[in-house]
Amino acid sequence: MYVRAMMERLDYGFRGFQVPPTARRPRSTRRRGPSKKSAEVGQVCAFELLATLAGKLLQDSESSASSNASEGMNHPAFSQSVVEKERQDEVKPLKAKGIHNGSCAECTVKTEMESQRSIQKCLEHAETDCILECVSVNDNSCSDCWEKVEAEVKSKRFRWENKFEHHSNRLVEIPEDVRESCDGVIKNGFRQEQETSNSGFMASPLNNNFIFKEPLDLCINSPALFDSNSNIKSPFSGGLFPSASFSRHGNDNKLGFRDDDENFLRWNRVWTKSKAFKPPQRCRRIRKLATSKCWKVAPNLKDCKHSRTDEGVIPPYRKRKTCYSFVRYRHGSLFKRRKYFGWGSVITSDGGFSSDSVSNSPDKGMDGDNLNSSAKLHVSKDSHVKFSIKSFRIPELYIEVPKTATVGSLKRKVKETVMAMLEGGLHVGVLLQGKKVRDDNRTLRQSGISCEESLDKLGFMLEPSSMQDSPLVCVGDPSPCKTSQPVRSPETPALDSAITNALHDSLLTNNVNLVESNHDSNSFSTDPIADKITTDSRTLVTVPTRSAEALAVVPVGQKTRHSELVQRRTRRPFSVSEVEALVEAVEELGTGRWRDVKLRAFENADHRTYVDLKDKWKTLVHTAKICPQQRRGEAVPQILLDRVLASHAYWSHHQAKQHTKHHQIVTMNDTVLMASNHM
DNA sequence: GTTAGGG
DNA sequence: CCCTAAC
Incomplete structure (x- = not known):
């Protein structure tokens, strides 16, 4: 429902x-x-x-x-x-x-x-x-x-x-x-x-x-x-x-x-x-x-x-x-x-x-x-x-x-x-x-x-x-x-991630994800973004994002100034469903193909770039390796983390293997080539 | 434009 | 997330 x-x-x-x-x-x-x-x-x-x-x-x-x-x-x-x-x-x-x-x-x-x-x-x-x-x-x-x-x-x-x-x-x-x-x-x-x-x-x-x-x-x-x-x-x-x-x-x-x-x-x-x-x-x-x-x-x-x-x-x-x-x-x-x-x-x-x-x-x-x-x-x-x-x-x-x-x-x-x-x-x-x-x-x-x-x-x-x-x-x-923004509108429970998920889910995945997105939205209730007002405040605070750039008008230019003046994108924690989608995609495509991952699982999530996905994967791997107590933010199901590790291990090995393979093939070809040349 | 990594 | 080098 x-x-x-x-x-x-x-x-x-x-x-x-x-x-x-x-x-x-x-x-x-x-x-x-x-x-x-x-x-x-x-x-x-x-x-x-x-x-x-x-x-x-x-x-x-x-x-x-x-x-x-x-x-x-x-x-x-x-x-x-x-x-x-x-x-x-x-x-x-x-x-x-x-x-x-x-x-x-x-x-x-x-x-x-x-x-x-x-x-x-x-x-x-x-x-x-x-x-x-x-x-x-x-x-x-x-x-x-x-x-x-x-x-x-x-x-x-x-x-x-x-x-x-x-x-x-x-x-x-x-x-x-x-x-x-x-x-x-x-x-x-x-x-x-x-x-x-x-x-x-x-x-x-x-x-x-x-x-x-x-x-x-x-x-x-x-x-x-x-x-x-x-x-x-x-x-x-x-x-x-x-x-x-x-x-x-x-x-x-x-x-x-x-x-x-x-x-x-x-x-x-x-x-x-x-x-x-x-x-x-x-x-x-x-x-x-x-x-x-x-x-x-x-x-x-x-x-x-x-x-x-x-x-x-x-x-x-x-x-x-x-x-x-x-x-x-x-x-x-x-x-x-x-x-x-x-x-x-x-x-x-x-x-x-x-x-x-x-x-x-x-x-x-x-x-x-x-x-x-x-x-x-x-x-x-x-x-x-x-x-x-x-x-x-x-x-x-x-x-x-x-x-x-x-x-x-x-x-x-x-x-x-x-x-x-x-x-x-x-x-x-x-x-x-x-x-x-x-x-x-x-x-x-x-x-x-x-x-x-x-x-x-x-x-x-x-x-x-x-x-x-x-x-x-x-x-x-x-x-x-976030903490300073206690106000939260009950009517606006959905979160960015939820939305993203919804979008993603509705278009790319299954009902499970939809459910999760729902869950995610709830779980993110504490996130300022979730709240319209809060979001606003936070928005103002943290990011003049993409379209909603800050009001700040600054002559852009100098490098030194750059760091100071450039607004950072809004932080948008990955939802569980997003993580799942990411894991799924990586399991299939492996690491190193972030663009494909993006297209496959986040094509409609415009706020997620392949770099974001890559970074998320990086953090996921890290998260999976540390003890639960050290993890922060929304808890990612251990199952997913296990999959992350498994995938990471697999693809690391696979890549290495492939690389080796490739190297071997090249070597072999060279050998063949040399041999043929000799002939 | 993508990747891979450090920051 | 950002920034960059490297491709």
């Missing part, structure tokens, strides 16, 4: 909503040394973070049928049209702007004209990814701004909502704190469209009414926000940001905002973080995918009219079979979120910047040799630096619904999942060489984030507001988090 029930469900594993090219440089690239850009060292006075989480929530297909103005906004094509329209009407109200559903690539478009809208666009991004735009500002103007802004902010509760109401023009351009942006977007609701064709999910804001509840500390100097033909009026004309205090620099958007680190919110009470700044490490294939080759493939780029080829665009991870399939059959849990939200690449863009800004050629930017390629710098003589962080990925989601569920319910499920994830809000963290910069009052210069070199080591991360402030707590070892 259990088995049957299990089979009746479909489990979906999302590694993020399908989308825009987000890119992550290849590992090799990440390790490369620091960027060798010759740009002048910019003194970044302040940086702006514009972040948006374009997430999407769904609605019932039925309910979604109800159309409203926002309906059309969900259409992929809409985005472009809106953009075009905006070009014609620079003073378009926020409302009109907030409905893009473009791809990330679009967000990266930086024409002079659009640069000012980049932020907004990011916000509009419905790709579940958070797009951040960072714009450095002039030192001088910045300090002035800070003071003024501070005063202003203190005397006034700044609400995005208010701004919007009072200034229906480009206020939308104002950068927002990531968490607020995301929060706002989420609160607004998203529409989710499922593309059955590719099992992808796309998210789009239902509307553009972003409401931010918390006061903002903003330092704005964004001439670009003003229409040259219109009265120059600060978007914050409410008095918050005296335009007089801002200097203008060509088309640069100079924005600055302060982010109080102390406000690091906790995303979810259960969320915890670990190596937050470690970019997720997906399976090798994925990493390898992130090669220059992939860049060319990014289809969205063309459509988005990338005006800057130097903008690093990381290819989507999707569709890498070896690494987590998008859709998975699963048993048990409704969903699981893995790892961090995702990481993004930090990319500076030169859009609209001074002519002397350093322009990076595509090669440069994506070339594996340049670590900083992902973090492009454009430093002008006047110390202006503009850079952007693109596309934070949403954590991997696991959703399970009955086969009989409607598409609408599936959408709802996804929505709920995303909502739950974002409910707590997001917070932005700044990392310098992997270390979080906590003092918000320090200037960038003081923090050492004022030169090209530092930018190379600069990273941003999105964290659930509920996260603890010590990202490293659980680094490398989820167990601590």
